[in-house]
Amino acid sequence: MDPIQKRELKRQAWMRLSAQRRRAGQLRGRVVAISLICFVVLWGVVFAQMATGNDPVLAGKEKASTTHAVAVTSGKSKKNRWKKEWWKKKR
Numbered sequence: 001m002d003p004i005q006k007r008e009l010k011r012q013a014w015m016r017l018s019a020q021r022r023r024a025g026q027l028r029g030r031v032v033a034i035s036l037i038c039f040v041v042l043w044g045v046v047f048a049q050m051a052t053g054n055d056p057v058l059a060g061k062e063k064a065s066t067t068h069a070v071a072v073t074s075g076k077s078k079k080n081r082w083k084k085e086w087w088k089k090k091r
Contacts, residue, residue: 049055
């Protein structure tokens with residue numbers, strides 16, 4: 001292989017590596033941009049729900065408290081009785 005061909009092969013390898021680095025950088029940039037856009041959109045949805053008064057967290061507490069109240073009143077196991085007796089002794 002003569003020096004001219006060797007130099008040409010090195011130049012082609014360098015061009016391939018630089019193109020690969022450029023594509024990797026573009027891909028990273030796109031991933032960061034898409035992640036930021038998704039983050040902003042999701043927080044926008046949450047903010048809009050809270051601004052309109054449709055807070056999903058507050059709605060979830062009401063459902064949980066009614067479920068809990070039903071479970072406590074309907075459950076009469078030994079464990080519950082033991083807790084009640086222990087609590088009475090503690091007072």
